[in-house]
Amino acid sequence: MVHVRVREMDEADIEAVSAIRVRGWQAAYAGIVPRSYLDAMTVEEDADRRRQWFSRPGRESRDLVAVGDRGPVGWVCFGPPRSGIPGDGRAGEVYALYVAPDLIGTGVGRGLLDEAHAAMKGQDFETSALWVLQDNRRARRFYERAGYRADGGTQDDVYDDVTLSELRYRRVL
Template sequence: MVRVREMEEADIEAVSAVRVRGWQAAYAGIVPQGHLDAMTVEDDADRRRQWFRHPGRESGDLVAVGDRGPVGWVCFGPSRGEVSGVTERVGEVYALYVAPDLIGTGIGRGLLTEAHAAMTGRGFETSALWVLQDNLRARRFYERAGYRADGATQDDVYDDVTLSELRYRRAL
């Protein structure tokens, strides 16, 4: 049985492990392997602790907790960019990761549902997110959750390799 709750500082190591292992699994063959191999749970946890303690942090964090502790994490908050032609308040799902061995079990869907409810509670009317163009599994997941690509793109560079991201949106 997995339940979703607000993330606590004590969850940081487990969340970082989910995030790093999630990156390494989801982006294998997309992001350069050297970049994925260089990721460590310790470095991620150090960054996450600084960010978690940041005064005025506007993001929300939820964890999916099972018998072995946190097995999924979602982070969301105000949209970090302009969404042209949209007048309503836009929130953004910044990150969503599930332990690789538990992908497809409904944990990601549960986290996303709870994030949507929390964003609605904060007054957001639309949710946006960015997904790597070549991450077809994630794109299908978000499309099943009602997201659609809105035509916006941005590029990220990993070890001198440029990868395109697509922005997806859905009404809350």
């Protein structure tokens, strides 16, 4: 296990988080998402979008970063459920979880997820939900080890004219 501390993300973390997210996509989704889509992703564009999102008034989501010796090495974003998540206001949603590709499997992701679960529980959510690409077997195993189970919900996303299915996973907090 790599030693990190988890804290709230701040604006100074945006570039690092964008690098983690873009590199995470490019590593995790190679062979799943079209290469053209992955190659077109840039840290700069992601950081611009993240700055806009991060500074949005009334934003209800929370962002946590795992910080190690080299700065942020992981990021999780979570909050109230978006569309497609049943639960009558008692379900929270993990929107995104990424770890620097060279640190996958070291416990950083699990630490971030545990902190997100604790925070959601503190916000009186009873369950947590998330979406994962059906073909992302590694992520599915990770979430299943953390107590998530596919609940039958599905949705499709299109990446460069290729339609990919996502599965909805849920767990009790």
